[in-house]
Amino acid sequence: MSRLAYIGFAIAAMFILAAIFAPFIATHDVTAQNLAMRYFPPSAEHWFGTDGLGRDVFSRVVYGARISLEVGITVVVVSSIFGTFVGAIAGFYGGFVDKFLSGYVFNVFLAFPGLLLAIALVAFLGAGQGKLIAALCVIGWVGYARVMRGQVLKVREYDYVLAARALGASNMRILFTHILPNAVQPLIVQASLGMAGAVLSEASLSFLGLGIPPPAPSWGTMIEEARQFFSSSPHVLFFPGMAIALTVLAFNFIGDGLREYLDPKQRSR
Amino acid sequence: MKYKLLNFARQFALMLLVIWTVVSLVTLLIEVVPGDPATVILGETATQEQIENFRVKHGLDRPAFFFSYSGESGFIWNGLENRYAEYWTGLLKGDLGTSFQTDRPIFDMIFERYPATIKLAIAAMLVAIGIALPLGVLAGSRKNSLVDNAASFFALMGISLPTFVIGPFLVYIFAVKLGWFSPTGSYYPEDIVLPAVTLGAALSAILTRMVRSSVIEELGEDYVRTARAKGVSERKVLYKHVLKNGLIPVVTILGLQLGVLLAGAIITEKIFNWQGLGLLLLEDGIGKRDYRLVQGCVLVISITFILANSLTDFVYRKLDPRIRFS
Numbered sequence: 001m002s003r004l005a006y007i008g009f010a011i012a013a014m015f016i017l018a019a020i021f022a023p024f025i026a027t028h029d030v031t032a033q034n035l036a037m038r039y040f041p042p043s044a045e046h047w048f049g050t051d052g053l054g055r056d057v058f059s060r061v062v063y064g065a066r067i068s069l070e071v072g073i074t075v076v077v078v079s080s081i082f083g084t085f086v087g088a089i090a091g092f093y094g095g096f097v098d099k100f101l102s103g104y105v106f107n108v109f110l111a112f113p114g115l116l117l118a119i120a121l122v123a124f125l126g127a128g129q130g131k132l133i134a135a136l137c138v139i140g141w142v143g144y145a146r147v148m149r150g151q152v153l154k155v156r157e158y159d160y161v162l163a164a165r166a167l168g169a170s171n172m173r174i175l176f177t178h179i180l181p182n183a184v185q186p187l188i189v190q191a192s193l194g195m196a197g198a199v200l201s202e203a204s205l206s207f208l209g210l211g212i213p214p215p216a217p218s219w220g221t222m223i224e225e226a227r228q229f230f231s232s233s234p235h236v237l238f239f240p241g242m243a244i245a246l247t248v249l250a251f252n253f254i255g256d257g258l259r260e261y262l263d264p265k266q267r268s269r
Numbered sequence: 270m271k272y273k274l275l276n277f278a279r280q281f282a283l284m285l286l287v288i289w290t291v292v293s294l295v296t297l298l299i300e301v302v303p304g305d306p307a308t309v310i311l312g313e314t315a316t317q318e319q320i321e322n323f324r325v326k327h328g329l330d331r332p333a334f335f336f337s338y339s340g341e342s343g344f345i346w347n348g349l350e351n352r353y354a355e356y357w358t359g360l361l362k363g364d365l366g367t368s369f370q371t372d373r374p375i376f377d378m379i380f381e382r383y384p385a386t387i388k389l390a391i392a393a394m395l396v397a398i399g400i401a402l403p404l405g406v407l408a409g410s411r412k413n414s415l416v417d418n419a420a421s422f423f424a425l426m427g428i429s430l431p432t433f434v435i436g437p438f439l440v441y442i443f444a445v446k447l448g449w450f451s452p453t454g455s456y457y458p459e460d461i462v463l464p465a466v467t468l469g470a471a472l473s474a475i476l477t478r479m480v481r482s483s484v485i486e487e488l489g490e491d492y493v494r495t496a497r498a499k500g501v502s503e504r505k506v507l508y509k510h511v512l513k514n515g516l517i518p519v520v521t522i523l524g525l526q527l528g529v530l531l532a533g534a535i536i537t538e539k540i541f542n543w544q545g546l547g548l549l550l551l552e553d554g555i556g557k558r559d560y561r562l563v564q565g566c567v568l569v570i571s572i573t574f575i576l577a578n579s580l581t582d583f584v585y586r587k588l589d590p591r592i593r594f595s
Contacts, residue, residue, distance in 0.1 A: 103283065108290045111575050112567075113532035120567045123555040124301050200431055204536060207433045208551060223433055227540070230437045231445045241434035249429035 005257020011250035015243075019066040028056035030063045031215045039233040049235040052225060057236060060217035061243050067218050068199050068247060071129065075136040075198040076191050082137070083144025084180070084187065090145070091152025092175050102149055109142040118201060122210040132211050136201055140194060147190050151183035158182075189259045196251035203244050219244050284579050288572060295568045296356045299560050300333050310369055310558050327369060327561070328352055365565040370557050375565035378553070379546060383569065385455075386545035389537065390530040392461050393469035394523065400473040401519075405480025409515075410507055412485055420477055427474025432533060436467040436540035453542040468537040472526050479522055483515035490514075517588050524581025528574030546570065 018025055027047070034054030042049045048057035090101035112120075121135035155161065156179055164178050205211035206220030214221050219240040226236035299306060307323045308315065315323075324330040332347035335354070339345065359366060365375035408420035443463060444452035451460045487493065488511055496506050535547030542548070550566040553559055 104286065104290075107283065107287050108294075111287050111291050111578075112571050113528035113574050115535070116528075116532040116567060116570055119532075119535065119550075119555075120295070120298060120563065121301075123563050124298050124560065126303060196429075203431060204433070207431075208536065208539065210555065220433070223437075227433075227437055231441055234441065237434070237437055241431070245426075245430045245434060248431075249425060252425065252429060 001261045002257045004253045005261070008250040008253025008257060011246055012254060015065045015247050015250070016069060018062050019069045022062050022066050026056075026059035026062045028059045030055065030059050030217050032056075039229060039236065041233070042235055048239040049233070051222070051236045052229060057222075057239055060222060061219070061239050063217045064219040064222065064240060064243060065247075067129075067212055067216060068202060068244075071133055071136070071202040071212075072195045072198040074133050075140055076194050078133070079137045079140035079194070080144045080187060080191055083141035083146075084148045084184070086141070087145035087148025087150075088152050088175060088180060088183075091149040092156060092171070092179065094153075098149070102146070106142050106146060109139070112139070114139045114197075115201060115204060118205060119208065119210060122205060127210055127213050129212055129216075132202060132205060135205075136198055139201075140198065143194060144187060144190055147186050148183065151186060152179055155179050155183045185262055189255050189262065192251050192258060193255035196248045196255065199244065199247050199251070280579070280582070284575060288575055291571050291575065292357070292360065292568060293353070295564050295571070296353055297333065298564060298567075302560065305329075306560055310560075323369075327367070328355060331355070365568070366561045368553075368559050369561050370553070370559045375562055378549065378562060379565050379569050382544060382546045382549045385543060386531065386534050386538070386547060389461065389464055389468060389534055389543060389545055390527065392465035393472065393530055393534075393537075394527070396465045396469035397473035397476055398523075400469075401476030401480055405477045406484055406507065406512065408477070409481040409484025410488070417481070420481065424474040424477045427470045427477075430470070432467055432471070432536045433540060435470050436463075436537065439463050439467055440540075453540075455541075455543060464537050464541040464543050467540065468530060468533055471533070472530065475526070476519060476522060479519055480515065483518055484511055487511040487515045517585070520588060521581055521585050524577055524584070527577040528570070531570050531573060 032055060034050070037046075037050050037054040038052055040046055040050040040054075046056050046058065048061060051057055051060070086101060086105075090098045109117075117139050118132075118135040121138060122131055125131045125135070152175075161174060161178055164174050169178070202211055202218070203220035203223070206218040207224045208220075209224065211220055212218035214225070222240040223237055223244075226233070226240070230237050302309060305320070307320045307327075307329055311319055311323060321330075329352075332351045333353060334347065334351055335349070336344050336346050356366065363376060365379070367374055368378060371378075404420045404423070408417040411417055440452045440463060444450045449459075450463050451457065455461065484507075493506055493510060496510055497503075501510075531546075534543075534545060535551055537543065538545045538547035539551060546566055546569070550563060554563040554566055
């Protein structure tokens with residue numbers, strides 16, 4: 001695997017550990033305000049400085065990892081399971097089922113520019129972590145379904161599937177024990193790129209005021225709050241901004257690395 | 270010829286079917302609002318009479334769809350006088366309803382602001398092409414060199430850095446420190462530069478990678494070897510032969526990315542207070558709970574996206590005979 005992929009794994013591991021051990025790593029209470037200490041620059045007491053309400057930016061960035069990864073992982077798990085199921089049904093049954101799912105349903109979901117559908121859903125449903133996750137799953141599943149359909153279409157033609165059919169195995173048995181285990185590989189790539197997308201979408205929606213409501217320390221919300229005083233206190237925006245960029249970069253590195261690793265044709269490029 | 274016509278008709282029918290579904294979904298979105306939209310819009314302090322008047326005025330007193338379902342009486346037929354049918358009838362006449370907040374026609378509100386967004390999206394696309402083409406060609410023709418690695422790094426940063434991080438940094442450097450542009454708003458023609466660069470950054474990154482791999486692939490083709498054997502200069506090989514063929518996939522990406530730009534413009538418009546459709550959707554639509562306006566904005570952006578995609582598909586087939594005949 002490429003060096004960049006290993007760097008990606010290392011950065012992702014750092015954020016995952018930060019998210020798990022946030023209560024031990026955070027140096028201050030994330031919601032504790034101290035108006036006498038507004039916009040303090042980085043110091044030994046406050047490593048990343050303080051924000052407009054005197055809250056510790058480092059502790060908020062650490063807890064922000066928890067929100068980002070929680071949303072990202074839930075979105076990836078739910079949409080990949082649902083997408084895999086629908087994609088597998090389309091690829092396996094073919095004919096009308098495939099025409100309806102891949103020719104019509106997939107196209108409808110792809111007809112909305114991704115973020116717009118999430119914005120619309122959250123606008124009508126109202127803000128909140130659960131609703132945000134639901135909106136991101138609605139836009140996310142179709143990517144997995146398309147990949148899975150393509151894979152199943154390929155794998156179902158293999159001889160061992162024909163052999164299983166000849167032995168009298170049921171459709172469900174063929175699909176779940178013979179086809180799916182041999183078709184999931186590209187999903188791993190899709191999942192790591194999907195994770196990057198979900199983290200970015202969560203931050204974007206929170207930035208727009210449609211994601212996790214304050215005072216929860218979502219990175220997107222932190223950036224929105226810091227924007228007004230960016231020229232005098234750039235650190236308040238810089239650290240959550242870097243946290244988002246590094247997380248997205250890490251999962252993109254992992255996705256690209258895995259794609260190259262799993263597809264030898266790409267390795268020579 | 271007959272096959273081509275049939276194929277075109279099939280594509281066109283699918284496009285219409287997708288548009289119909291998208292319109293239906295957007296029309297029915299208002300049904301997912303928790304509670305009564307009239308109460309949500311007018312607030313808890315509104316009297317019952319005010320709520321009733323509002324419901325009648327905006328058609329919220331009528332059923333949402335042709336039929337409804339309740340646990341006790343099962344499916345109930347609501348007749349043709351329902352909001353879904355009314356929305357469609359209006360839409361076919363170019364009427365997107367009236368605003369819940371200002372009573373103005375949604376169509377007018379949207380098309381007053383849409384040109385600013387289109388202008389921004391096109392400027393962002395031009396910025397992206399301007400960066401990606403030379404950088405991608407340079408990286409692709411000097412594979413694994415320092416330039417190639419630098420271009421790959423730039424591309425990864427462009428994809429990973431969100432618009433709302435790039436935007437404030439650009440404002441800080443070029444508007445606050447250097448004073449070249451206005452930090453927000455659009456007072457001078459050059460004020461489009463910062464929003465366009467912010468919005469186009471991610472696209473330029475995607476395009477750079479695409480042009481690079483396209484150039485690498487095309488450089489390995491037989492026609493390049495033939496051209497070189499005939500003594501054609503490397504520069505001419507690259508720009509006249511390789512780029513011409515290598516640009517085909519780039520055209521597709523550009524078409525597909527138009528929708529992403531239109532949706533992404535919402536964030537850029539917020540950062541730069543750019544008076545486009547995104548800001549209208551965000552501040553007047555979502556901010557003031559003007560659900561009718563949100564419906565209209567989502568609909569217009571989605572339909573633009575579908576039309577752009579269909580047009581891209583058409584142009585792509587025209588450009589590359591291999592696709593047309595496969």
